[in-house]
Amino acid sequence: MNQPTPAIVAQSAVRRLPRLALLLFCAAYIVPGFIGRDPWKNADVTAFGYMLELAAGRSDWLSPTLLGQPPEFDALLPYWLGAWAIRLSPSWVPADFAARLPFAALLVLALAATWYAVYFLARTPRAQPVPFAFGGEAQPRDYARAIADGGLLALIACLGLAQLSHETTPALAQLGFSALAFFGAAALPYRTASPLVAIVAGLAGLALSGAPSTAVLLGAGSALVTVLDSPEEDRLRRRRWLWAALLLATTAGVAWLAGTLDLWRWRIPAPGDRDWHPAVRLLVWFTWPAGPLAAWTVWRWRRQLTARHVALPLWFALVAIGSTLLTHASDRSLLLGLPALATLAVFALPTLRRSVASLIDWFTLLFFTGCAIVIWVVWISLHTGVPAKPAANVAKLASGFEPSFSLLAFIAALAGTVAWGWLVRWRAGRHRAAIWKSLVLPAGGAALCWLLLMTLWLPVLDYARSYTAVVRGVTQAMDEPGCVEVFGLTRGQLAALRYHGKLDLRPAAAPARCPWLVMGSEYQPAAGLALDMKQWRLAATVRRPTDAKDNVLLYERQSRGG
Known part of the structure; x- marks a missing residue:
C-alpha cells in the first residue's frame, strides 16, 4: 500500500526556470x-x-x-x-x-x-504532490x-x-x-x-x-x-x-x-x-x-x-x-x-516551511555576499595598494607575485557581480512562487564566488598552485637545459618539469650520465645513501613561493665531460 505523499505543490509553483537563463548560468559555472x-x-x-x-x-x-x-x-x-x-x-x-x-x-x-x-x-x-x-x-x-x-x-x-x-x-x-x-x-x-x-x-x-x-x-x-x-x-x-x-x-x-x-x-x-x-x-x-x-x-x-x-x-x-x-x-x-x-x-x-526557506536565503545572502566582497577588496588592494593589508598578506603568502590586469576577466567578474545583485532583488520579490526559488541564491552565490576566483584571483592562484615558477627557476639556473636526472620528486613535480621545462628526465643513477640533477629538498639527507654525491655540486636552490616542502635542489655534475 502506497503511503500518502508529504508534497503539497500548486500549479502556480512549478513554473520553469527560463532555458536561456539556465544555460547561461551553467556556462558561467563550467567555463x-x-x-x-x-x-x-x-x-x-x-x-x-x-x-x-x-x-x-x-x-x-x-x-x-x-x-x-x-x-x-x-x-x-x-x-x-x-x-x-x-x-x-x-x-x-x-x-x-x-x-x-x-x-x-x-x-x-x-x-x-x-x-x-x-x-x-x-x-x-509516488513522487507526485497531493491532489487538491x-x-x-x-x-x-x-x-x-x-x-x-x-x-x-x-x-x-x-x-x-x-x-x-x-x-x-x-x-x-x-x-x-x-x-x-x-x-x-x-x-x-x-x-x-x-x-x-x-x-x-x-x-x-x-x-x-x-x-x-x-x-x-x-x-x-x-x-x-x-x-x-x-x-x-x-x-x-x-x-x-x-x-x-x-x-x-x-x-x-x-x-x-x-x-x-x-x-x-x-x-x-x-x-x-x-x-x-x-x-x-x-x-x-x-x-x-x-x-x-x-x-x-x-x-x-x-x-x-x-x-x-x-x-x-x-x-x-x-x-x-x-x-x-x-x-x-x-x-x-x-x-x-x-x-x-x-x-x-x-x-x-x-x-519546507516558509521560515526555513527564509533562513536559507538569509544565510546564503550574507555568506556569499561577504565572500564576494572579500574577493573584490583583495583584488583592488593588489592593483591599487588600498587598503594595504590584503596586498601585504598576499605578498607574504605568494612571495614574488606581480599582479597583472586583464580587461576580459574584469568585465566577466563585474557582470557576474551585477547578475548577483539582480538575482538577490528578484528573490526578494514576494510574487515569486517557483518551487526552486530557495535554491536560486545558494547556486547563484556558489557560481558567483567561483567566477570571481577564476577571474580576479586567477593570476595569484595560478602562481601559487602551479609549478611554473619552480620550473622557470630550474631552467634559468641551467646554462644548457636538456638531460636531467631526478631524485625524490613527486609525480606532480616530474610532470611539471617534463611539460613546462621540456626537460629530458632520467631516474638518478641510471646508465645515462646527465649533466644536471634535480632533487626534492626533503630527500637531501637520503641522497647520500642512494647516490654518489661527490660527483655533484649544488648549483641552485629553487624555492616554491607558497610551500617550502616543494622546494627543489639543482645540482651540476662536477666533471661535465666525464
Whole structure:
C-alpha cells in the first residue's frame, strides 16, 4: 500500500526556470576554471603528466607510467581521454588546455544527467504532490521540470563541487560516469534503449576510471531498488524484473571487465588507522546545502523509503558516503554522491516551511555576499595598494607575485557581480512562487564566488598552485637545459618539469650520465645513501613561493665531460 505523499505543490509553483537563463548560468559555472590557467598541484598536474606520457608514446596504454611510476589511482579511461585530446588537437593548442576539453564535457554530462535523472524520478506516481479537492495541484510534467531545475541548482550550489569538477583527474570522470548511470537507472520506467546505454556506459566508464567497486555496488543496488519499487501499472510491475536482470547482467559484465584489466584494488584501511573526525567535517561542508536538505527529505519521506525517487538517490548517496568514510580519498569519493544528494535535496522543497526557506536565503545572502566582497577588496588592494593589508598578506603568502590586469576577466567578474545583485532583488520579490526559488541564491552565490576566483584571483592562484615558477627557476639556473636526472620528486613535480621545462628526465643513477640533477629538498639527507654525491655540486636552490616542502635542489655534475 502506497503511503500518502508529504508534497503539497500548486500549479502556480512549478513554473520553469527560463532555458536561456539556465544555460547561461551553467556556462558561467563550467567555463571558468578550464581556461587561462596552468595545471595545478597535486592531482591535476599529476594526471596531466600521465596523459602527456601516453600522448607522446612514452608509456603503455594499458599500464600508464610517469618515469616508471604507476599512477596513484588505478584508472585508465581518464588518462586515455586526455591523451586522445592532446593527440587530436592542433599544434597551436596548448596540451594542458586540450587535455581539459574532454573533462569539461564530462562536467556538462554530469549536470545534464542529473537534470534528466531528477526529471524522470519526479514523474513517478509516488513522487507526485497531493491532489487538491477542487483541482489546481501541479501537473506531473510541469512538476517534474520544476523539480529537475531545482535539482540542477542544488548540485551547482554544493561547495565541494567547484574545484574538483574543474580538474583533469579521474575523480571528474567518475562523477560524469556515475551521474550517467544514475540517469539510466532513474529513466528505466519511461525509456528502454537510452537508459540501458547510459547504464552500460556509466558503469563501465566508472570501472575504467578507477572505481570498479563503486560501479558494482551502484549497479547491484539499482537492481534491488527496481525490484522493491512497486509501480501502479501491471505492465511496469512485470517489466521491473527484466530491468533488474539487465542491471545485474551489466554489473556482472563490469566486474569481469575490471578483473580482466586488473583494476581491483583494496583501498580500505584498518579501522585503527582511520581518523573519523575530518571525514565527518568534510561531509558537512562539502555537501552544503544539499546535505542537510537531503537528510530532511529522508525524514519527511520516511514512509516512502522504498519509492524509486527516494531509494535510488539514497543508495547512490550512501555508497559515496561509505567510500568517503572508509577510504583515504575522502573528498574525491564524496564527489560521486553530489548528484544523488542534490536529487534528495530538491524533494525537500515541497515540504519546507516558509521560515526555513527564509533562513536559507538569509544565510546564503550574507555568506556569499561577504565572500564576494572579500574577493573584490583583495583584488583592488593588489592593483591599487588600498587598503594595504590584503596586498601585504598576499605578498607574504605568494612571495614574488606581480599582479597583472586583464580587461576580459574584469568585465566577466563585474557582470557576474551585477547578475548577483539582480538575482538577490528578484528573490526578494514576494510574487515569486517557483518551487526552486530557495535554491536560486545558494547556486547563484556558489557560481558567483567561483567566477570571481577564476577571474580576479586567477593570476595569484595560478602562481601559487602551479609549478611554473619552480620550473622557470630550474631552467634559468641551467646554462644548457636538456638531460636531467631526478631524485625524490613527486609525480606532480616530474610532470611539471617534463611539460613546462621540456626537460629530458632520467631516474638518478641510471646508465645515462646527465649533466644536471634535480632533487626534492626533503630527500637531501637520503641522497647520500642512494647516490654518489661527490660527483655533484649544488648549483641552485629553487624555492616554491607558497610551500617550502616543494622546494627543489639543482645540482651540476662536477666533471661535465666525464
